[in-house]
Amino acid sequence: MTGRGSLIVLSGFSGVGKGTVLKRMMEKYDNYAYSVSATTRAPRVGEVDGKDYFFLTTEKFESMIREGAFLEYARYVDNYYGTPRKYVEDRLDEGKDVILEIEVNGAINIRKMAPEAVLIYMLPPSADTLKERLTGRGTERAEVVAGRLGKAAEEAENIGRYDYVIVNDDADACAERLHSLIQAQHLRVNQNLDFIKEIQSGLEKFEEK
C-alpha cells in the first residue's frame, strides 16, 4: 500500500545490545537502510569512517549546518553529532525503512523535525541483566561500568517520550519483534492517505453512475 519507507529511531542503554539486534534484523530482511551519523569527534580505535560515523572537521560540519544538510544535529561538550539529511530522504523515497541509532537528545530532535518518525527504546529484561552484561564484557573497569549504569539511570527518565519499548531478552527473538513492529508502522493511516483517497474516489464514482 505504501510507497515511502518509515523513519525509525532506535535508542537504548549502552550495553543493551542494539547493534547485535539490528545486525540480525538487517541480515534477514532487505528493506532496511542504516543511517550513519556524522560527528566531529575523533575516531576511537577500530572505528571506521562511513561505517561507525562520518568523521568530519568542525569547519565542514558547520558549513553543512548552514546548508541545512542535517535532519538534526546537536553539540555535546566540544563535539557535534548529526544525521545527514540526504541519505535518509533518498532511502525513504526508495521505500526503505531507515534506522537511526541515536541517543535520547537526538531522538527528541528527530521528533521535532520529522513528527512521523517512530521512536523505539530498547530495554534489557531487568536492570540486573544490564549490569551483568556491562560487567560480563570483562573489558571495563568497575568505574566505567558504574558510569554507564549512572548514565542509563539518567536516560531512563526520558523513555516516556518514545512511542514503543522493546525488550532484548534474546537477540534473534528481539530482531523478529522489532521487524514486526516496524512493518506495522506501514499500516498507519497517515502513511496511506493516497491509497485511502483512491478507494474514496472509486466509491464516489459508483454513486455518480
Add this chain to the structure above:
Amino acid sequence: MTGRGSLIVLSGFSGVGKGTVLKRMMEKYDNYAYSVSATTRAPRVGEVDGKDYFFLTTEKFESMIREGAFLEYARYVDNYYGTPRKYVEDRLDEGKDVILEIEVNGAINIRKMAPEAVLIYMLPPSADTLKERLTGRGTERAEVVAGRLGKAAEEAENIGRYDYVIVNDDADACAERLHSLIQAQHLRVNQNLDFIKEIQSGLEKFEEK
C-alpha cells in the same frame, strides 16, 4: 512485558470480509476475545442471541444505560446498539486482546471513552474489488448492492479518524498482518509504564550503593 490486553476496534465496509479474517485469526491464536454487541433491534433470520448480538428489550437496554453498563452505546433510528462494559474489562484484565467489530460511530465513541483503544479500518484492495465481492454474493439485488456501496462511500470519509488501515487481499495473509499489528500494540510505551518504572528503580538502586 504487559499484563493487560489491548482494546481493538475493527471496522470496515460491508462485504470487505471482516468476519472471515477475524475467524481465521482467532482460530489460529488464542489470545483474543470477541466482544459481542447488544442491540434492541429484532434478530434477523439465522442470527443467534449471544453470538451475533445480545438481543435486549428497550427497557433492559435503558436500565443498563442508567447503570453505566455500556462502554459506549448509540441510538440509530429506533434501535439502540452498545458494547457491554463488563465482558470487555474482564477479558482485558485477563490479558486478552479484545476485539470490537463495530461501525464508524461506535468506533468514535470508543475513542472518547477509552483513548488507549486501537482503531483499525479494513479496506478492500480497490473499490472495484468491493463491488465485485458485494455483487458476487449473488444473493443481493442490484439496489441492495448500490445501497451498500453508497454507505461505503459515506463511511470512507471517516477513515482518517482511525489509527491503522489493513487491506484484505487474502483472508489468511490479512489475518496474519492483523495479528502482527495487534501484537505490536503491546509494545506501546503507555502499555508498559510499570515495567519501565521497574527498570528505572533498579537502575537508581545501583546509584545509591
